[in-house]
Amino acid sequence: MPNPTAAMLVIGDEILSGRTRDANMYHLAGVLTEAGIDLREVRVVSDDRGAIIAAVQALAAAFDNVFTSGGIGPTHDDITADCIAAAFNKKIDVRDDARAILEKHYATTGTELNAARLRMARIPDDAVLIENPVSSAPGFTLENVHVMAGVPSVFKAMVESLLPTLSGGAPLVSETLRIDRGEGDIAGPLGALAAEYPMLSMGSYPFQKKNGKYGSNVVIRGTDGALVHKVIEQLSTSFPK
């Protein structure tokens, strides 16, 4: 059975303006690979209602899981929850279960649960909450879309809460071989290996050495670890040090 598929939607002007370097995509990509869920596409869109709704609908229709990050805080630019509700034609309002979580949290910290903070309890009908052990305001899953915060520590914690509830597949095993030759020298033999083993994915990533010459890291990935290892050995024999 093929592995389940996934896409990610990163929501936020701060990434597109270059102010912030995304960290959540890199984190999620690694975690999903370990879990045997194939991340096939990532989109980054701005805090724009039309753009968010269109992207969610396209990705939710094309992949088994969609993970979103960003736009679920208390400020005016936090519009993700309302957009997800609109994308699935669901009502959204302050929900009692989410409100109770916030009340408890802010009572403990002695902070006022004002109108702005209460916006974080706006959850679409039929959504299931995702626990947030860092700052309490929950994420949620609606249909196949998992809605999480953009702050990296909170995003990570929500992914940890969510992941055990998802069906994974066979984790990808990968091995890397460093070859002290440019990609142009290894492309022929590597292409032949890729054709011989279509069940493996082979990538080649050039790097420049201190002397200015190029080397290549060849990465071979697959669900059959023994086969990955065998092919790496074979390649290593073709390009002795």
Next chain:
Amino acid sequence: MPNPTAAMLVIGDEILSGRTRDANMYHLAGVLTEAGIDLREVRVVSDDRGAIIAAVQALAAAFDNVFTSGGIGPTHDDITADCIAAAFNKKIDVRDDARAILEKHYATTGTELNAARLRMARIPDDAVLIENPVSSAPGFTLENVHVMAGVPSVFKAMVESLLPTLSGGAPLVSETLRIDRGEGDIAGPLGALAAEYPMLSMGSYPFQKKNGKYGSNVVIRGTDGALVHKVIEQLSTSFPK
């Protein structure tokens, strides 16, 4: 006149598998903001012909400029140039101008221009070459799509070669105000300001202080630097230190 718009397409399994953390998106986002070109969307897709062609066609139709990174080297997984040609229904083959650049480069470095390296001279009909001062193999522009390498040093150099040829707009000015209050405390006044100044974009980014309490960085962006500054001052007065 509104600023020209842009999208970016990052091509490569290494980003989606979590092996590599993207650097090109962050670089391009900053450079385009300075040039007054609005980066509206980024997509990351794998080395898959169908996915690349579909994404290029969708983005090229929706935005003034599309910038791609990755997949133009000499190995079997470098399929970007062929996909771009297919997306615009153009022929592609080894082109004399690109071949001449490679011949000159490899003659200098004493490296054989073999069949694999010659693949880097495959350029679609009607495309204009983008200079690569780092490793010579050129990128290209076809219609409104600018095709560049994935290796960050080469990507940067190609963007530098390309950028002066593009029409920019009014650069975005941004100022950041650090406020020692959680987002929930500032959301009300910030929302009112955002409604009062619709020509400015206002974002709020929470951070956690060493004592565990939250603060917020408020970023205000716009093309009118004096107005951005005035509103930052106004906000600063509402939240004295």
